[in-house]
Amino acid sequence: MDNMTKxxxxxxxxxxxxxxxxxxxxxxxxxxxxxKSLRLGKVNIRDSFARIKDGEVFLHGMHISPYEQGxxxxxxxxxIRKLLxxxxxxxxxxxxxxxxxxxxxxxxxxxxxxxxxxxxxxAKGKRLHDKRExxxxxxxxxxxxxxxxxxxxx
Numbered sequence: 001m002d003n004m005t006k007x008x009x010x011x012x013x014x015x016x017x018x019x020x021x022x023x024x025x026x027x028x029x030x031x032x033x034x035x036k037s038l039r040l041g042k043v044n045i046r047d048s049f050a051r052i053k054d055g056e057v058f059l060h061g062m063h064i065s066p067y068e069q070g071x072x073x074x075x076x077x078x079x080i081r082k083l084l085x086x087x088x089x090x091x092x093x094x095x096x097x098x099x100x101x102x103x104x105x106x107x108x109x110x111x112x113x114x115x116x117x118x119x120x121x122x123a124k125g126k127r128l129h130d131k132r133e134x135x136x137x138x139x140x141x142x143x144x145x146x147x148x149x150x151x152x153x154x
Contacts (some may be wrong), residue, residue: 002046005083005110005111005112006111007040007108007109007110008038008043008108008109008110008111008116009041009044009045009051009108009109010107010108011045011046011048011105011106011107011108013046014105014106014121014123015107016126016134017125017131017133018103018105018121018123018124018125018126019123019124019125019126019130020073020107020121020122020123021096021121021122021123021124022121022122023107023119023120023121023122024085024089024093024119024120024122025054025112025117025118025119025122026057026083026084026085026117026118026120027083027084027085027115027116027117027118027119027124028059028082028083028084028096028116028117028118029081029082029084030110030116031075031084032072033066033067033075034067034075035116036067037064037066037067037111038064038067038116040067042064042065043062043063043064043065043109044062044063045061045062045063045106045109047061048060048061048062048063048105049061049103049104049105049106049107050083050104050105050106050120051104052090052093052094052104054088054148055090056080056082057079057083057085057090057104058081058083058091059083059106059118060079060080061078062076062081062106064077065077073089076142076149077108079105080094083118083120092107093122096122097104099123101110101124101125102122102123102124103122103123103124103125104120104121104122104123105120105121105123106119106120106121107115107119107120107121108116
C-alpha cells in the first residue's frame with residue numbers, strides 16, 4: 001500500500017487460520033451511515049467471509065456498528081454487502097473456489113483515495129498442526145530477536 005492509503009481494520013485471525021494463496025483489491029458498496037462508522041473505525045471483520053452468488057461477490061459477517069447520530073437512517077450492522085469486482089475476476093475466483101478447501105476471506109479494510117477498499121484473499125484453511133507450526137516458528141523468531149537485542153546491549 002502506498003502513502004494514499006489508511007488502514008481501517010486488519011483481520012489478523014485470517015492469517016492465523018488460513019494459508020493465503022493470493023490477494024485482490026476490491027471495492028465495497030456501502031450506505032451513508034456505514035461510511036461514517038468506518039471513518040470512526042467501528043468495524044469488525046474477524047469472522048467475515050465472501051461468497052459468490054449469481055455472478056456477484058458478497059461479504060458476509062462483517063459488523064459495522066450503527067452510527068451514533070444516524071437515528072432512523074441507520075443500517076443493519078450485519079447486512080450482506082456487495083463487493084465490486086470485474087466480471088472476469090469473479091469468474092476466475094469462482095473457478096478456484098470450486099477446488100477443495102478454498103475460500104474468500106477479507107484481510108483488511110482501508111481508505112484509498114477517499115474510497116473504502118477491501119483486501120480480499122483467496123485462502124485455504126490451515127489444519128491444527130499447521131497452526132501449531134506457525135505459532136512455534138513465530139515464537140522461535142521472537143526468541144532469536146530478543147537474544148540479538150540482548151547481545152547488542154551487553
